[in-house]
Each structure stands twice: as C-alpha cells, then as structure tokens.
Amino acid sequence: xxxxxxxxxxxxxxxxxxxxxxxxxxxxxxxxxxxxxxxxxxxxxxxxxxxxxxxxxxxxxxxxxxxxxxxxxxxxxxxxxxxxxxxxxxxxxxxxxxxxxxxxxxxxxxxxxxxxxxxxxxxxxxxxxxxxxxxxxxxxxxxxxxxxxxxxxxxxxxxxxxxxxxxxxxxxxxxxxxxxxxxxxxxxxxxxxxxxxxxxxxxxxxxxxxxxx
Amino acid sequence: xxxxxxxxxxxxxxxxxxxxxxxxxxxxxxxxxxxxxxxxxxxxxxxxxxxxxxxxxxxxxxxxxxxxxxxxxxxxxxxxxxxxxxxxxxxxxxxxxxxxxxxxxxxxxxxxxxxxxxxxxxxxxxxxxxxxxxxxxxxxxxxxxxxxxxxxxxxxxxxxxxxxxxxxxxxxxxxxxxxxxxxxxxxxxxxxxxxxxxxxxxxxxxxxxxxxxxxxxxxxxxxx
Numbered sequence: 001x002x003x004x005x006x007x008x009x010x011x012x013x014x015x016x017x018x019x020x021x022x023x024x025x026x027x028x029x030x031x032x033x034x035x036x037x038x039x040x041x042x043x044x045x046x047x048x049x050x051x052x053x054x055x056x057x058x059x060x061x062x063x064x065x066x067x068x069x070x071x072x073x074x075x076x077x078x079x080x081x082x083x084x085x086x087x088x089x090x091x092x093x094x095x096x097x098x099x100x101x102x103x104x105x106x107x108x109x110x111x112x113x114x115x116x117x118x119x120x121x122x123x124x125x126x127x128x129x130x131x132x133x134x135x136x137x138x139x140x141x142x143x144x145x146x147x148x149x150x151x152x153x154x155x156x157x158x159x160x161x162x163x164x165x166x167x168x169x170x171x172x173x174x175x176x177x178x179x180x181x182x183x184x185x186x187x188x189x190x191x192x193x194x195x196x197x198x199x200x201x202x203x204x205x206x207x208x209x210x211x212x213x
Numbered sequence: 214x215x216x217x218x219x220x221x222x223x224x225x226x227x228x229x230x231x232x233x234x235x236x237x238x239x240x241x242x243x244x245x246x247x248x249x250x251x252x253x254x255x256x257x258x259x260x261x262x263x264x265x266x267x268x269x270x271x272x273x274x275x276x277x278x279x280x281x282x283x284x285x286x287x288x289x290x291x292x293x294x295x296x297x298x299x300x301x302x303x304x305x306x307x308x309x310x311x312x313x314x315x316x317x318x319x320x321x322x323x324x325x326x327x328x329x330x331x332x333x334x335x336x337x338x339x340x341x342x343x344x345x346x347x348x349x350x351x352x353x354x355x356x357x358x359x360x361x362x363x364x365x366x367x368x369x370x371x372x373x374x375x376x377x378x379x380x381x382x383x384x385x386x387x388x389x390x391x392x393x394x395x396x397x398x399x400x401x402x403x404x405x406x407x408x409x410x411x412x413x414x415x416x417x418x419x420x421x422x423x424x425x426x427x428x429x430x431x432x433x434x435x436x437x
Contacts, residue, residue, distance in 0.1 A: 071362075071402045078363030078401030080296035085263045086361065087411055094406040095361065169405040175427025177374065177420050 001067040002173035004060040005166045009192065011057060012163065016199045022212060026136040033135035065105065072098055093165040100158045107155040114142050121148075143207035156201035160193035167192065220280035224267055225250060225257060227279065228290070228304075245304035250275040252414055255351030258358070259304050260291040265355035265412045273353060273414040293358035297365070297400055308354045310399055311368060315352070317396045318389035319372040321381045334380045347375035347424075349415035356409035356417075362401035367409040369393050370421030373428045387435045390428035397425070 018036070021029045039049040086095050113119040115138055118126040123141035127134040143149045167189030171182060206212045215231055222230070225247050232242035248256035257274040261267035267277035268285060290304065298306040336344075350371040357365045373393055376382030382389075403422050410419050 071404065075362035075364075075401040075404070078296050078399075079361060080294060080363060082294040084294075084359065084361040084408065086406070087408060091361075091406045091408055094404050097404065165405065172403065172405055172419070172423045173426055175423050175425075175430050177423045177427055179420075182420065182423075 001064065001071065002170050004064040004067070006170060007057075007060050008064070009163055009167065011053075012159070012196060013192065016196060019203060020199055022136065022139065022203055029136045029139075030133050033133045034129075037129070037133070061105070061108070065101075068098060068101060090165070090168075093161055094169075097162065097165060100162050103158055104155065104162060107151070107158075110151070114148070115139065139203075140207055140213060143204040143212075146208060149204035149208045152204040153201040156197055159200075160197045163196060164189050164193040218279060220278070222279050223250070223275055224259070224261065224277040224279075224290075225275050227288075228259075243304060244302045247275060252276045253351060255353035255414075258293050258306075258353045258355055260293055260358065262289050265293055265358040266353075266414065270411055271413055271416050273351070273355075276414075293354055295354075295357045295360075295363045295400075297357060297363060298354060306354075308352075311352055311354055311357075311365065313399065314365065314369050314393055314396045315372070317392035318385075319369075319376075319393070321376060321385065323381055323384045325381060336379065340378050344375050344378040347371045347378075347417065347421060350375075350413075350417060351415055353414060355412045355414065357400060359408040359412045360401065360403075361406050361408060362404055364403040364409075365397060365400040366403040366422040366425045367413060367417055367419075369397055370424040371415075371417050374421055374424035377424070377428060386428070387432045390432040394425065394429040394432070 018032055021032045037050055038046045086092050110121050114121050114123075114126075115135075118128060118138075123138065123145065125141045126138050143152065168186055171185045176182060176185065203212065215227065215234065218227055218230065225245070228243060228245055235242050245259060246256045248254040250257070252273045252275060255273070258266060259274050261274075261277070262285065266272060266274050268283070269277050269281045292298070292300050292304045292306045293308075295306075297310040298308055301307050348371075350368060352368065354368070356367040357363060373390060376389060377386050403425075405419070405422070407419055410417065
C-alpha cells in the first residue's frame with residue numbers, strides 16, 4: 001500500500017509538472033507530449049519508457065486496490081459487529097480513503113479514455129497522434145465541456161485529500177518516529193496536496209473561463 | 214433512571230449507585246470491572262455514548278466525572294467494542310488478546326545480575342523521558358475499542374518504543390519486535406484514523422504506531 005502509494009505520489013507530481021506546460025502554450029505542451037513518446041531514444045526504442053511506465057503504474061494500481069480490499073476486509077473482521085462514529089477531520093479523511101479511492105479509480109479510467117485512448121467520453125474532435133501530437137487541442141476540446149471540466153476539478157480535490165491522508169500514513173508505515181521529520185513530512189504532504197489542487201484543478205476551470213484556448 | 218446522581222460522582226460511582234438501586238429492587242446488579250479507581254491500573258473501561266471510557270478525552274472511565282459531561286444526562290453505557298474483546302458479562306470484556314501481546318514481547322527477559330551502580334548504565338534524560346512517556350500505557354484497551362479497524366498498534370507500539378530505548382530492553386529488541394508484530398495479526402490494520410489517541414488515558418501519541426513499523430522493519434533487515 002505504502003510503496004505503491006509513494007510511487008503514485010511521485011507520478012502525480014511529475015504529471016503535474018507536465019500539465020503546467022499548458023500555461024506555456026500549445027507548442028510547449030505538444031512538444032512535451034511528443035517527447036514523452038520518445039524518452040530515451042535513440043538508446044531505447046520509441047515509446048519503450050512510456051510503456052514501461054504504463055505497465056509499472058498499471059500493476060501498481062492493481063496492487064494498491066488489492067491491498068486496500070485486504071485491509072478493508074481485515075479491519076471489518078477485527079472491528080466486530082459495531083460500527084464506530086468518526087470524530088475529527090483526520091478520522092473522516094481516513095474513513096473516506098476507500099470510497100474516495102474508488103472515485104479516483106473511475107476518474108483514471110475516464111481520463112485515459114478521454115485524453116489517451118479517445119474512447120467513450122472523449123470529445124468529438126479528439127485526434128490521435130498522426131504523427132503530430134494534438135494533446136493541447138484535445139485537452140481544450142475536452143475541458144470546454146462544463147460537466148467534464150467540473151468532474152476533473154472535483155476529482156483533483158478528492159485526489160488531494162487522498163494524497164494528504166496517504167502521505168501522513170506513509171510516515172507511519174515507514175516507521176518514522178522522529179518529531180521533526182514527522183512535522184516536516186505532514187507540511188510537505190499538505191503542500192503536495194495543495195499543489196495538486198492549485199495546479200491540476202485550475203486547468204479545466206481556466207479552459208472553461210476561456211483563459212486557456 | 215437514577216434520580217440522585219450528583220455532579221461529583223464518577224462514572225463508576227454512578228454504576229455503583231445504579232447497582233445499589235437494582236439490588237434494593239431485588240434485581241441483579243450490572244457487572245463491570247474496576248480496581249484502583251485513580252486511573253492507574255487500566256482495569257476499568259466501558260463505552261459511553263459510543264466513546265470508549267466516556268465523553269472526557271484521554272481520561273479512564275473511573276476518572277470521568279459527571280460534572281465534566283457538559284449537560285449530558287442520558288448515558289448509553291456499553292462494554293468496550295471489538296472483535297478481539299469478547300463480552301464476558303454485561304460490561305465486562307475479555308481483554309486477554311492484549312495479554313498475548315505482552316506475553317509475546319511486552320516484557321524484559323534478560324539476566325540482569327545483581328543491582329549495578331546507579332551510574333553504570335547512563336541513559337540520557339531526553340531518552341528516559343520519552344521511554345517513560347511510552348511506558349505510561351495502562352493497557353486498558355480503549356485504543357482498540359476506539360479504532361474503526363480494531364487495531365492495537367498504539368498499545369503494541371507503546372511497549373516496543375518504550376523497551377527499545379532502554380539498555381535492558383534493547384538486548385531483546387529484534388526478537389521482541391518479531392513476536393509482537395506477529396501477535397498483532399489478531400487485531401486489525403492501522404489506517405491512521407487517530408481515534409485511539411483521542412481516548413488514550415495515558416495520552417500516547419500516534420508516534421507509537423510508527424514505532425510498531427519501525428521496529429518491525431528493523432527486525433526484517435536485521436536478519437537473525
């Protein structure tokens with residue numbers, strides 16, 4: 001759970017940096033998208049790094065979900081018949097990890113279909129790389145749909161909450177007991193969560209507002 | 214219904230009074246556990262309106278006084294709830310699952326010889342304070358009952374963190390960690406809800422949970 005979770009946080013941060021290129025304009029964004037398809041070339045075949053990442057992330061998602069279900073089942077058995085009332089915000093966040101995680105899983109499926117595969121849910125003007133990439137145009141076309149833009153932004157809020165609590169739990173799972181490290185770690189988790197919301201969730205809203213077009 | 218409850222009564226005194234009343238009416242008294250009644254022994258422990266020990270945070274049942282209940286006059290008193298704590302009778306639960314953790318590693322089992330000079334083994338003041346803070350656990354089991362996952366990490370972590378810091382405890386550090394972590398399978402996993410630290414009468418921090426994983430990981434990498 002912790003190892004795959006840490007991997008996802010790393011991925012989300014790198015993905016966020018990539019997304020921010022949208023503010024540098026269509027050329028920069030498309031150029032970055034094209035580079036992602038040929039990282040490591042000519043040492044490695046084109047798209048090999050991309051596919052390696054896809055496989056590792058895909059397996060990690062399965063492991064993460066498998067671990068979540070196992071933990072849920074163990075907790076249910078250990079808790080007994082009586083449900084607990086959840087107290088503070090931290091506790092509520094912990095209780096929201098599983099339902100929130102399910103929504104995030106659905107979001108990932110939609111996101112892949114929308115902007116990578118061009119399957120169900122993609123905008124009418126979606127274009128595959130031919131070989132020029134059309135990532136920027138696809139993004140603007142997708143986020144111009146208000147419902148989709150709102151879903152993206154709301155999912156980013158969920159993801160931030162998931163990361164905030166997951167990050168704090170990482171500290172426990174890796175056995176960090178030092179007082180200073182624990183304080184710094186929690187602040188860092190808050191900053192990552194904030195960056196995810198501020199960076200990612202703003203893009204669909206700015207497309208809707210017409211700032212990015 | 215108790216008509217003569219007074220603000221200075223503790224929760225257990227309230228139960229005593231209720232039992233007096235039941236006996237006067239010729240009924241069976243309600244069974245509950247208590248011993249020192251000064252928050253030291255960890256024998257008492259009931260759930261009050263859904264919260265282990267009662268509405269006052271970080272206070273054992275015996276030190277919960279009605280004057281601090283803030284106008285709550287209707288109390289739903291249940292036993293501590295957890296699959297690891299089967300109910301024996303009324304409010305009495307079997308907490309021997311915690312004893313199994315202690316038997317596995319909540320103790321020091323080394324040949325210590327005769328009493329050494331006081332300055333033979335130096336322990337820094339800060340270390341001694343931290344170890345004593347973790348040693349404050351009274352083993353009441355409220356952490357397990359408060360946990361939505363039924364985890365005992367706060368309890369087990371307090372023992373591990375305490376004993377790992379002191380010279381005699383350090384001798385068995387790896388063996389203890391393995392044994393204690395194994396006994397935790399009887400309980401649930403920790404998901405950092407933090408409900409345990411809200412009820413813990415010893416005020417243990419969530420750092421104790423990290424100590425379970427620190428000691429467990431250390432034991433894995435330690436080899437034998």
